[in-house]
Amino acid sequence: MLILAIDTSxxxxxxLVSDDAPESVIASFATADTRSHAEVLAxxxxxxxxxxxxxxADIDALVVGVGPGPFTGLRSGIATARTxxxxxxxxxxxLVSLDAVALQVAESTAAVPEFLVxxxxxxxxxxxxxxxxxxxxxxxxxxxxxxxxxxxxxxxPAFGAGAGLYGDVVEAHPxxxxxxxxxxxxxxxxxxxxxxxxxxxxxxxxxxxxSDAQVPGPRKRAL
Amino acid sequence: xxxxxxxxxxxESSCDETGVGVVxxxxxxxxxxSSSMDEHVRFGGVIPEIxxxxxxxxFVPTLEQALADAGVRLADVDAIAVTSGPGLAGxxxxxxxxxxxxxxxxGKPLYAINHLVAHVGVGLLDxxxxxxxxDLPANLGALLVSGGHTEILRINSITSDVExxxxxxxxxxxxxxDKVARILGLxxxxxxxxxxxxxxxxxxxxxxxxxxxxxxxxGTADEPGPHRYDWSFSGLKTAVARCVEQFEARGxxxxxxxxxxxxxxxxxxVISSKAVLACREHGIKDVLLGGGVAANSxxxxxxxxxxxxxxxxxxxxxxxxxxDNGAMxxxxxxxxxxxxxxxxxxxxxxxxxxxVTSVSLPA
Ligand SMILES: [Zn+2]
Numbered sequence: 001m002l003i004l005a006i007d008t009s010x011x012x013x014x015x016l017v018s019d020d021a022p023e024s025v026i027a028s029f030a031t032a033d034t035r036s037h038a039e040v041l042a043x044x045x046x047x048x049x050x051x052x053x054x055x056x057a058d059i060d061a062l063v064v065g066v067g068p069g070p071f072t073g074l075r076s077g078i079a080t081a082r083t084x085x086x087x088x089x090x091x092x093x094x095l096v097s098l099d100a101v102a103l104q105v106a107e108s109t110a111a112v113p114e115f116l117v118x119x120x121x122x123x124x125x126x127x128x129x130x131x132x133x134x135x136x137x138x139x140x141x142x143x144x145x146x147x148x149x150x151x152x153x154x155x156x157p158a159f160g161a162g163a164g165l166y167g168d169v170v171e172a173h174p175x176x177x178x179x180x181x182x183x184x185x186x187x188x189x190x191x192x193x194x195x196x197x198x199x200x201x202x203x204x205x206x207x208x209x210x211s212d213a214q215v216p217g218p219r220k221r222a223l
Numbered sequence: 224x225x226x227x228x229x230x231x232x233x234x235e236s237s238c239d240e241t242g243v244g245v246v247x248x249x250x251x252x253x254x255x256x257s258s259s260m261d262e263h264v265r266f267g268g269v270i271p272e273i274x275x276x277x278x279x280x281x282f283v284p285t286l287e288q289a290l291a292d293a294g295v296r297l298a299d300v301d302a303i304a305v306t307s308g309p310g311l312a313g314x315x316x317x318x319x320x321x322x323x324x325x326x327x328x329x330g331k332p333l334y335a336i337n338h339l340v341a342h343v344g345v346g347l348l349d350x351x352x353x354x355x356x357x358d359l360p361a362n363l364g365a366l367l368v369s370g371g372h373t374e375i376l377r378i379n380s381i382t383s384d385v386e387x388x389x390x391x392x393x394x395x396x397x398x399x400x401d402k403v404a405r406i407l408g409l410x411x412x413x414x415x416x417x418x419x420x421x422x423x424x425x426x427x428x429x430x431x432x433x434x435x436x437x438x439x440x441x442g443t444a445d446e447p448g449p450h451r452y453d454w455s456f457s458g459l460k461t462a463v464a465r466c467v468e469q470f471e472a473r474g475x476x477x478x479x480x481x482x483x484x485x486x487x488x489x490x491x492x493v494i495s496s497k498a499v500l501a502c503r504e505h506g507i508k509d510v511l512l513g514g515g516v517a518a519n520s521x522x523x524x525x526x527x528x529x530x531x532x533x534x535x536x537x538x539x540x541x542x543x544x545x546x547d548n549g550a551m552x553x554x555x556x557x558x559x560x561x562x563x564x565x566x567x568x569x570x571x572x573x574x575x576x577x578x579v580t581s582v583s584l585p586a
Contacts, residue, residue: 038316042323042569049327056328071272072313075279076320083324086283087297205279211272 001060001194002026004084005187006045008077009069009097010119010161010180012037014045016052016059017187024191027052028184037076045080056088063190065097065181067206068127068145069119078203094201095190100181101160102131102139103189110173114142116154118162118170119181121147126162127208128153138192147208224332229301229560232289232325233553234282236318237310237338238371239263239274241281244550245293245300246557249356251348253293254543254550257281260412267405268398269370271311278317286321289549297329302566304556307335307584308577310371315573323569332566334556335584337577338547340385342367342513343378344555345544364388364507364535366498368522369514369547370397370412373454373494375501376579381555382562387579388501389452392435396490397516399456403463403486407479417483418519424484431462431489433496444504452501459489487521495526499533511538517545559583 002018015028029044031037049055064081067074085092098117105111111133118128129144143154150166158170164177193200228248235242239260245253259277263269290297305322308315319335326333343365349356365376373391378384394402397414404413409420434455435441442448463486470477502510510530516522517539530537544550559582567584574581 036572038319038323039570039572041320042327045324046327046569071275072316075275075313075317079279079282079317079320080324082279082283083286083321084328086286087325087328205276207276211270211276214266 001191002054002058003061003063003187003190004059005063005183005190006077006081007065007097007100007181007183007186008037008041008073009065009067010034012041012044012077013183014041014048015184015187016048016054017184017191019191019195024188025184026054030182034070034073037073041076041080056084056090059088059090061090061194062092063187063200064092064094064203065100065183065186066094066201066203067097068121068147068208069097070122071207074205078205082203092203093190094203095186096129096141096145096201096206097181097186098127098129098145099139099141099189100183100185101176101179103185104179104182105159105176106133106139108175110175112157114156116156116158116163118150118153118158118160120162120165124149126150126166128162130154130156138189145206145208224560225301226560226563229557230295230299231553231556231560232300232303233549233551233556234303234305234318234322235338235547235549235552236278236314237306237308238314238547239269239277240547241278241285242547242549242552243285243289244548244553245289245295246348246550246553248557248561249347249349249554251351251550252295253289254548255285255289255292256548257285264411267411268401271313274311275313275317278314282317282321300329300331302332302334302556302560304334304336304552306338306341306552307571308338308574310338310575312573312575315575319573326569333569334559335567335571336552336555336559337579337582339367339372339374339376339579340381340582341551341555343376343381343511344558345513345540345551346511346538347381347558348544348550348554351541360509362507364498364502364505364510366494366510366512366526367514368396368494368516370401371395372514374579375452375498377505377507382559382564382582385579385582388505389454389497391454391456392450393455393457394460396454396456396494399460399490400516402460406464406467407483409483414516414519417487418521420480421484421487421521424478424480424482426484426488428478428481429466429485431459431485433489433493434458436493452497454493454497456490459486491519491522491525494522495529498526499529499535502535503533507535509536509538511540513540513545515546518542
């Protein structure tokens with residue numbers, strides 16, 4: 001099975017993963033910055049497909065990170081994935097973007113049985129979720145994702161750039177203090193879950209916050 | 224690429240309308256629009272984040288519908304065009320990302336185009352009743368009035384040479400309508416609500432200010448002031464609020480119809496007089512009216528009268544093509560293809576304040 005994975009919940013990233021490939025990775029790319037998704041994502045995907053010699057017809061499914069993440073960036077990945085899936089006529093699945101960091105933790109020497117994944121939600125808040133990990137299993141989402149101030153997080157080891165930002169109040173793992181969700185791990189997670197028959201999410205974004213719009217109150221009358 | 228009768232798909236998402244249109248050359252094949260206007264009603268104005276969320280969910284269904292309406296397949300399309308600005312940044316982003324993905328998935332060339340110039344592009348579509356081709360006259364003026372913009376442009380070449388003669392320096396005219404409708408308790412969108420109530424009012428009952436009309440802003444034809452062809456509507460809105468407060472302070476009933484009529488007269492008067500002035504002083508003999516506020520009956524009437532007395536022909540496209548839509552984007556895209564302009568590629572960024580001098584982005 002060949003999957004194109006896309007995530008723009010923090011940085012822009014995309015990957016081609018397949019259970020036939022070594023380490024199940026065919027190609028991947030990720031940007032460092034969090035504010036230029038609209039420029040870099042499509043060229044990145046196009047270059048990746050052409051270098052790998054893969055066309056839309058070869059792809060079996062698409063996977064997109066549905067957040068949580070800053071809204072405008074998050075939508076750029078979902079809009080891209082939905083459109084590609086529509087044109088190619090391929091199924092599109094969603095995954096919580098934090099799952100990407102969780103899998104990366106699980107595959108590292110830093111793995112612990114229970115931990116948090118934390119990303120930057122801006123406005124002095126973080127997006128976070130609690131995962132559990134059993135030997136040889138994929139990390140399991142136990143609670144979340146939520147958005148809150150870092151000081152309200154459960155007292156557990158915390159992984160991801162959001163933890164790194166608030167190292168004064170959370171137990172941030174130093175090796176993961178700048179880590180962002182990456183489509184590469186999202187794709188691998190999707191491959192494993194689809195292989196085990198698990199149903200994934202649809203591509204509905206996890207905004208977690210309402211739009212800031214305020215319904216205007218009645219106009220104040222003079223006197 | 225077929226450059227004589229190109230089949231072009233246009234995508235628009237700069238404000239609250241998700242539009243996908245299809246044209247072949249100058250023939251309109253489909254104009255599908257999904258609006259999030261209903262979701263903004265309780266806020267009394269467009270909320271950018273709500274508009275962006277709606278674009279994301281509306282895009283693929285709107286695209287599918289437009290292809291069905293046009294009876295074409297994506298594979299048949301020669302080029303894709305998308306609004307890359309000006310507009311709401313987050314809203315533009317959705318259309319731009321979708322358009323780029325469409326270009327990647329189909330391998331079709333992509334044009335990043337200017338929303339304001341696209342409003343003029345609809346004037347080139349064949350007359351729907353007669354099927355007749357409509358050439359834009361040389362040295363065309365375009366008066367664009369909507370909730371997001373108020374501009375007077377000069378179009379020397381729609382594909383390569385567009386000039387901004389004047390624009391609002393604060394609120395767009397449609398925005399002023401929305402704000403005043405809220406003050407008067409008339410609901411959203413303000414344009415049609417005020418237009419309706421104003422018919423029963425006396426436009427001369429109250430005299431509201433015409434922004435930027437004092438000599439220090441106007442100057443003379445030979446020595447134009449800093450805002451000779453520009454507009455300002457924020458002072459007008461404040462004047463309406465003060466007026467309402469004075470009636471309330473005196474314990475008198477608010478003459479809503481008179482205020483609406485007088486407000487509308489102030490807006491329409493200053494828009495049409497400055498537009499006609501700009502045209503006269505630039506030797507412009509034809510002017511096209513575009514934007515959602517073109518639906519306003521009084522604006523069409525007064526602008527029509529003043530153009531006629533100045534010997535200027537006023538062109539008003541069908542109203543469904545005046546409001547934001549994908550057909551206008553496709554229409555301009557087709558003009559670019561036919562003029563041999565090269566596509567923009569997929570590396571560009573949306574630009575919420577794209578100037579009108581930039582008709583399409585270079586590769
Ligand atoms: Zn417009």
